[in-house]
Each structure stands twice: as structure tokens, then as C-alpha cells.
Amino acid sequence: MLMCRDLARIASDYIDNELGTAQKLSVKMHLMMCRDCRSFIGNLRASTDLIQAHSSYKPDPELVRRIDEQVAQALNAKKN
Amino acid sequence: METATHQSDESILIQGLRSGSEADFQKAVRLYTPGMMAVARYYLDSASAEETVQDCWVTVIDAIQKFEGRSGLKTWLHRIVANRAKNHLRKNKREVSADFSESLDPELANRFAPNGRWATPPSLRFEEDAESLMENGALSDCLDQHLARLPETQRSALMLYEAHQHKSDDVCNILDVSASNLRVLLHRARQKIFLMVETFQETGEC
Incomplete structure (x- = not known):
């Protein structure tokens, strides 16, 4: 029988629909009976949504400046 | 996050890069550098990763002419970075170390x-x-x-x-x-x- 700790190990696979039919069924059975694991799955899913919604994946301005400079130089060298 | 998600936006950007438009390179650099850094940092330390990504962008000026669009621009750029980063690792005889043994934190x-x-x-x-x-x-x-x-x-x-x-x-x-x-x-x-x-x-x- 699947225990809470076993479910926690494969929770991401369940969320991403990466489990086989038998394992998925045993997770669903467990979730029907276990409020804490339902909460964990819900929380893990929400954490994943948070990462996706997090908008500050901005490039480092100093790195961008250096790249712009190098690209501009290389483009100019090509034109001449 | 912001990416050139629409097919037509990406096609227009690729056209611009092919024609050597500096403005389009600046746009692409801002869109794709964070992902390219994520790839490079998997393999390399911060300084080497930045150097690799910088070099990649210069390579792209010529390589974009041969880009056939079989994958999206993002995937293509990420693969270029990955190949360069792996070469860098090999030259320095190093390997990526990660712990895959336990899935539970x-x-x-x-x-x-x-x-x-x-x-x-x-x-x-x-x-x-x-x-x-x-x-x-x-x-x-x-x-x-x-x-x-x-x-x-x-x-x-x-x-x-x-x-x-x-x-x-x-x-x-x-x-x-x-x-x-x-x-x-x-x-x-x-x-x-x-x-x-x-x-x-x-x-x-x-």
C-alpha cells in the first residue's frame, strides 16, 4: 500500500502526468483517503504555478551590455 | 515570461537577425539570454557561462543563415549553448556533478x-x-x-x-x-x- 512518504517521492510525476496507469491509480486511491497528501499535491502544484508566474527572469544588465557591444562590433566588422 | 511565442513574431525576428539588424539582435539578446544562461550554468561556473553565452551570440550572426527552423529559435539557441558548454567542460576535463539518488528533499x-x-x-x-x-x-x-x-x-x-x-x-x-x-x-x-x-x-x- 502506498504511504504518504512514497506519494511525496513521486508527487511531481503525478502532477506532470508521468506515472504509469497502475501507479497513478494507487496515488488517486491514496488521495481519496488522505487530506494531508491532497494538501501536499495542491501545494506542490501551486508552487509550480508560482515559478511559472514569476516574471523576474531578467538578464543581468551588465552581461546584456557586453553582449550588445560584442554583437555590434561583429556586425560592423562584417559590413566593412 | 516574455518570449517570441507567436510563430509570426519569431519569423520576423529571424528575418531581422539574418539581415544583420542590430536592433533585432538587441531584442533577441534580451529575450533569450536568461534561458541561455540557465543552460550554460548547468555545465559551467558563472564566469565561464557568461563567456560562453557571449561567444554564442557572436556565432549566431553567421549561424542564423543556416538555421532551418526545424526547432524553434529558443531550442536552437539553447542547443548551441549546450554544445559549447560541453566542449568547454571536456577541454577542462570536468564533469557535471549532481545527486540523482533520492527524490525526496x-x-x-x-x-x-x-x-x-x-x-x-x-x-x-x-x-x-x-x-x-x-x-x-x-x-x-x-x-x-x-x-x-x-x-x-x-x-x-x-x-x-x-x-x-x-x-x-x-x-x-x-x-x-x-x-x-x-x-x-x-x-x-x-x-x-x-x-x-x-x-x-x-x-x-x-
């Missing part, structure tokens, strides 16, 4: 009783959607800090899969990991973020 593992049931169950209750939660600047800053603290391998996997929305197969290819090892990296990273949000919600502190 140690801090979370301690929250189970010996019988395998929760001893300290999750206390977190999400009542708002992710977009509204991210409007909380302190939570957003805290997420930044925790993402920065993740092992590079976990962070890169998480960034490519969640933020840059690559499919699993693409992430495996770009990061040279098996599907099962990618699952471990993603799950470990997500648990860390879950634990962080739980603490933040409980205490208001990062």
Missing part, C-alpha cells in the same frame, strides 16, 4: 513518521492564484533568493522546464540527462520552493 523527508505517514503535514493553504501571489513583492524577492540558492543543476532544469516551457525531451537533450534523472532534479527543486513558500506564508519571513 531531506527537510521534507524529516516530516514523516517511521510508519510513512505525515508527522508534520503541509500547513500551506493557497487561497490566491499564482499571478496574485506574485504581486506580493516580498514573496517574489524571496522566490528569487531561493531560486538563486538551488544547486545549479536543479535550477537549470526548473528554469528550462517551467519558465522557458521546454518539453521534457528537449530539456533532457540540452542538459544531457536521462528522463528519470530530470524527474529527480525537477522534483527536488519544486520541493525546495514549496518549503520556502510554506515558511513565508507561516512566518512572513523569507
Whole structure:
């Protein structure tokens, strides 16, 4: 029988629909009976949504400046 | 996150890059550098990763003429970075080290009783959607800090899969990991973020 700790190990696979039919069924059975694991799955899913919604994946301005400079130089060298 | 998601936007950008438009290169650099850095940092230290990404952009000036569009521009750029980073590793005779042995985060593992049931169950209750939660600047800053603290391998996997929305197969290819090892990296990273949000919600502190 699947225990809470076993479910926690494969929770991401369940969320991403990466489990086989038998394992998925045993997770669903467990979730029907276990409020804490339902909460964990819900929380893990929400954490994943948070990462996706997090908008500050901005490039480092100093790195961008250096790249712009190098690209501009290389483009100019090509034109001449 | 912002990317050239529409096919037509991407085609226009590719045209611009092919014609050597500096403005289009600047646009592409801003759009794609974060993802390229996530790939490079999986393999290399910060300074080498930056150098590799810089070199890649210069390479792209000529290479874009041969880009056939079999994959999207993002995937193509990420593969170029991955190949260069792997060459860099080989030259320096180094390897990526990551722990794929246990999918349960140690801090979370301690929250189970010996019988395998929760001893300290999750206390977190999400009542708002992710977009509204991210409007909380302190939570957003805290997420930044925790993402920065993740092992590079976990962070890169998480960034490519969640933020840059690559499919699993693409992430495996770009990061040279098996599907099962990618699952471990993603799950470990997500648990860390879950634990962080739980603490933040409980205490208001990062």
C-alpha cells in the first residue's frame, strides 16, 4: 500500500502526468483517503504555478551590455 | 515570461537577425539570454557561462543563415549553448556533478513518521492564484533568493522546464540527462520552493 512518504517521492510525476496507469491509480486511491497528501499535491502544484508566474527572469544588465557591444562590433566588422 | 511565442513574431525576428539588424539582435539578446544562461550554468561556473553565452551570440550572426527552423529559435539557441558548454567542460576535463539518488528533499523527508505517514503535514493553504501571489513583492524577492540558492543543476532544469516551457525531451537533450534523472532534479527543486513558500506564508519571513 502506498504511504504518504512514497506519494511525496513521486508527487511531481503525478502532477506532470508521468506515472504509469497502475501507479497513478494507487496515488488517486491514496488521495481519496488522505487530506494531508491532497494538501501536499495542491501545494506542490501551486508552487509550480508560482515559478511559472514569476516574471523576474531578467538578464543581468551588465552581461546584456557586453553582449550588445560584442554583437555590434561583429556586425560592423562584417559590413566593412 | 516574455518570449517570441507567436510563430509570426519569431519569423520576423529571424528575418531581422539574418539581415544583420542590430536592433533585432538587441531584442533577441534580451529575450533569450536568461534561458541561455540557465543552460550554460548547468555545465559551467558563472564566469565561464557568461563567456560562453557571449561567444554564442557572436556565432549566431553567421549561424542564423543556416538555421532551418526545424526547432524553434529558443531550442536552437539553447542547443548551441549546450554544445559549447560541453566542449568547454571536456577541454577542462570536468564533469557535471549532481545527486540523482533520492527524490525526496531531506527537510521534507524529516516530516514523516517511521510508519510513512505525515508527522508534520503541509500547513500551506493557497487561497490566491499564482499571478496574485506574485504581486506580493516580498514573496517574489524571496522566490528569487531561493531560486538563486538551488544547486545549479536543479535550477537549470526548473528554469528550462517551467519558465522557458521546454518539453521534457528537449530539456533532457540540452542538459544531457536521462528522463528519470530530470524527474529527480525537477522534483527536488519544486520541493525546495514549496518549503520556502510554506515558511513565508507561516512566518512572513523569507
